[in-house]
Amino acid sequence: MTDDIKEALLSLGEEKKPRVNRISEFIPIQPNIRRFVNQTISPLLDEAKTQKVFVESKNPTGLILHGLSDIVMKLKQKINSIINEIKQNITTSHLQLSSTESDLFRVDAYKLAKSIERETNTIIRDIAADKASSTLKTNENDTSPAITVVVNSRGQAIAVEKGxxxxxxxxxxxxxxxxxxxxHAGGVDKEIADAAGPALDQECRQIIAKNGGLPISAGKAVKTTAGNLPFKCVIHAIGPQYNDDDQQARPLLFSSVLSSLRLAECESYTSVALPAISSKTYGFPLEDCTNFVVRAVKQFFADYPQSHVKKVILLDMDDAACNSFAREVVIDHRNALIEDDDIINYELSPLTAKWCWQDDNGDKINDENHARQIEAASQHYLKTFCMPTWDSRISLIRLSPTGHLPMAKVHCNFANMPR
Incomplete structure (x- = not known):
C-alpha cells in the first residue's frame, strides 16, 4: 500500500513534456514564374521567420521549409495556393528570334533582357540556354559569350567575342x-593549320604552285579546305607587314579583310569569324589594326546591303584586342568610309619576277616583303644605269645593303620583266 501511494505522489510532481514534431517540406516552383512567386510570398516568408521556420531559397527548382510540422504545413498550403493563382493568371508568349537578335539578348549576361524585365514586370527565358544548362556540363574551356553586338537596319551584325x-x-x-x-610560321596562322591538319597545308602549296611559285600579294585572300575543323572552308587573308614609314600597310590591311568577306559572299556563306589580322606577328599597332578591320567590315556591309553574309564575328584570345574591337564597332565610321576612296580601291601591282634571297648562312627565303624590296632596287638599277643590252641569261645579281635588306645573293627569273 505504501509503495502504491509513493508512486502516485511522484507521478503528480512530474511535468508532462509536449512532443515536438519537426519536418522539412519541398515546394516546387517553375523557373518561368519564380520571380512573380518570390514577390508575392515575401510577406509570408517574413512571418515564417518569426515562427522559427527556416527557408532554403537557393534551390533553383523551388523552396524548402524546415520547422514545426503544423506551421510548415499551413505555410506550404498558402504558398501553393499563391503559385496556382499565378499559373492561372500568367500569359506565356514564345518568340522565335534570329541568330543576331539572340546574340543581342545574350550580350553582357543578358543585360538588355534584364532591363526589359524590370521595366515591364515580365520574365524572359532563353529556352536554348535552359536546355543546354540542363543537358550539358560546364566546360571551363568554352569561349565567352559576345562582348558587344551591333546590328544595322538591314539585319547585318558585327559581334565581338573572346575565344x-x-x-x-x-x-x-x-x-x-x-x-x-x-x-604557317606561327601565331593564329599556325594554330589554324595545326588544327586543320595536312589537307589545308597541301592546298596552300597547290595555290602557290598555281601562282607560279610567287607569294600571294598582301591585300588579297584565298580559300582552302578546313580539313579537320568543323567549318565549310578557311579563308586566308594576306595581311601586310607593318613599318612606321610604310604608307601601304593600312590600305592593304583594309583590302585583305574586304577581299576575305567578298570571297565569303561569292560562296554564299552567311557567317564569318576573323581575328585581329597583322596585329601580332606583323607588328601592326593594335588600335590601327582594329580600326581598319572594323571599317572594312562596315564597308563590306555598305557595298552589299543584301549580302548573304549576315554576321561577322571579330574574335581574339587577347583581352586588349577584344576591348579595342568593342570600342571600334560602336563608332560611326560612315564619314570615314566615304572619304577613304584611296584605301578602298588600293591594290598592289603584281610582282614581275620570282625573287628570293640567300643570306650568309645559305638559307633561301621567299618572302613578299623582301621580294618587293629587291624588285624596287632592281627596277631603280635598270632605270638609273645605262645598259645597251640586257642579257636574259643573267640569273645572279649582287646587291648592296639597303634598308632592312642584308647583303644578299639575289636569284630571279626575268622572263616577265620589262626590258
Whole structure:
C-alpha cells in the first residue's frame, strides 16, 4: 500500500513534456514564374521567420521549409495556393528570334533582357540556354559569350567575342591571318593549320604552285579546305607587314579583310569569324589594326546591303584586342568610309619576277616583303644605269645593303620583266 501511494505522489510532481514534431517540406516552383512567386510570398516568408521556420531559397527548382510540422504545413498550403493563382493568371508568349537578335539578348549576361524585365514586370527565358544548362556540363574551356553586338537596319551584325578561333561556334567559315607564301610560321596562322591538319597545308602549296611559285600579294585572300575543323572552308587573308614609314600597310590591311568577306559572299556563306589580322606577328599597332578591320567590315556591309553574309564575328584570345574591337564597332565610321576612296580601291601591282634571297648562312627565303624590296632596287638599277643590252641569261645579281635588306645573293627569273 505504501509503495502504491509513493508512486502516485511522484507521478503528480512530474511535468508532462509536449512532443515536438519537426519536418522539412519541398515546394516546387517553375523557373518561368519564380520571380512573380518570390514577390508575392515575401510577406509570408517574413512571418515564417518569426515562427522559427527556416527557408532554403537557393534551390533553383523551388523552396524548402524546415520547422514545426503544423506551421510548415499551413505555410506550404498558402504558398501553393499563391503559385496556382499565378499559373492561372500568367500569359506565356514564345518568340522565335534570329541568330543576331539572340546574340543581342545574350550580350553582357543578358543585360538588355534584364532591363526589359524590370521595366515591364515580365520574365524572359532563353529556352536554348535552359536546355543546354540542363543537358550539358560546364566546360571551363568554352569561349565567352559576345562582348558587344551591333546590328544595322538591314539585319547585318558585327559581334565581338573572346575565344579560340578554331573552336568558335555557329559560323560557316573562319579567316586566317596568313602570309603571302601561305607558310604557317606561327601565331593564329599556325594554330589554324595545326588544327586543320595536312589537307589545308597541301592546298596552300597547290595555290602557290598555281601562282607560279610567287607569294600571294598582301591585300588579297584565298580559300582552302578546313580539313579537320568543323567549318565549310578557311579563308586566308594576306595581311601586310607593318613599318612606321610604310604608307601601304593600312590600305592593304583594309583590302585583305574586304577581299576575305567578298570571297565569303561569292560562296554564299552567311557567317564569318576573323581575328585581329597583322596585329601580332606583323607588328601592326593594335588600335590601327582594329580600326581598319572594323571599317572594312562596315564597308563590306555598305557595298552589299543584301549580302548573304549576315554576321561577322571579330574574335581574339587577347583581352586588349577584344576591348579595342568593342570600342571600334560602336563608332560611326560612315564619314570615314566615304572619304577613304584611296584605301578602298588600293591594290598592289603584281610582282614581275620570282625573287628570293640567300643570306650568309645559305638559307633561301621567299618572302613578299623582301621580294618587293629587291624588285624596287632592281627596277631603280635598270632605270638609273645605262645598259645597251640586257642579257636574259643573267640569273645572279649582287646587291648592296639597303634598308632592312642584308647583303644578299639575289636569284630571279626575268622572263616577265620589262626590258
Amino acid at each position: 579560340d578561333i578554331t573552336k568558335v561556334k555557329n559560323v560557316d567559315v573562319i579567316v586566317n591571318a596568313a602570309n603571302g607564301t601561305l607558310y
